[in-house]
Amino acid sequence: GAGVSQSPSNKVTEKGKDVELRCDPISGHTALYWYRQSLGQGLEFLIYFQGNSAPDKSGLPSDRFSAERTGGSVSTLTIQRTQQEDSAVYLCASSLVGLAGVHTDTQYFGPGTRLTVL
């Protein structure tokens, strides 16, 4: 597609429910990233995919968070048993293949999913 798309744009859920957030990267981009942006704060790295593999999951805040990517394209971020502190905007970005170890390629961001946990 023309840009990174994310769905849903807004999600309101009750504490304890599971949610799935979807990201469609730019066609041909092999690298995909998930970030979280909490109110008044910068972005927090969650996970990075190269193809369907996730060589870096170090930013996932707990084992309630998981992500997968299929076909080297669409990615889903799942949050189980949501808590109020999970409320944030979840951003997805994609980029072309980066150089091994150092990524200078521009990351293109989607509009985000605003998650509110009541």
Added chain:
Amino acid sequence: AQSVTQLGSHVSVSEGALVLLRCNYSSSVPPYLFWYVQYPNQGLQLLLKYTSAATLVKGINGFEAEFKKSETSFHLTKPSAHMRDAAEYFCAVTLGHQLIWGAGTKLIIKP
């Protein structure tokens, strides 16, 4: 460890005045640096990036930034502010495949 500090959570300038948004970084290796802009209710958009070529980097919408290794800075400037520049600006530095982000600076333009 890499980190980014943006001085001033809010910066207010008059329309037509100089815009200066400050970014200082710490990095144990030569850094790659980025400025992104986030307009209200929109996604992040790349303004410019430094990847060890020219130290003065020109970006979109008349913005530019200068990499100063001695000062570990990458400040963003624009000679003349326009109302449409009102947005939040984020500075970021690479850490491998991650981007490490500053907390952001909200630019307010006074008519």
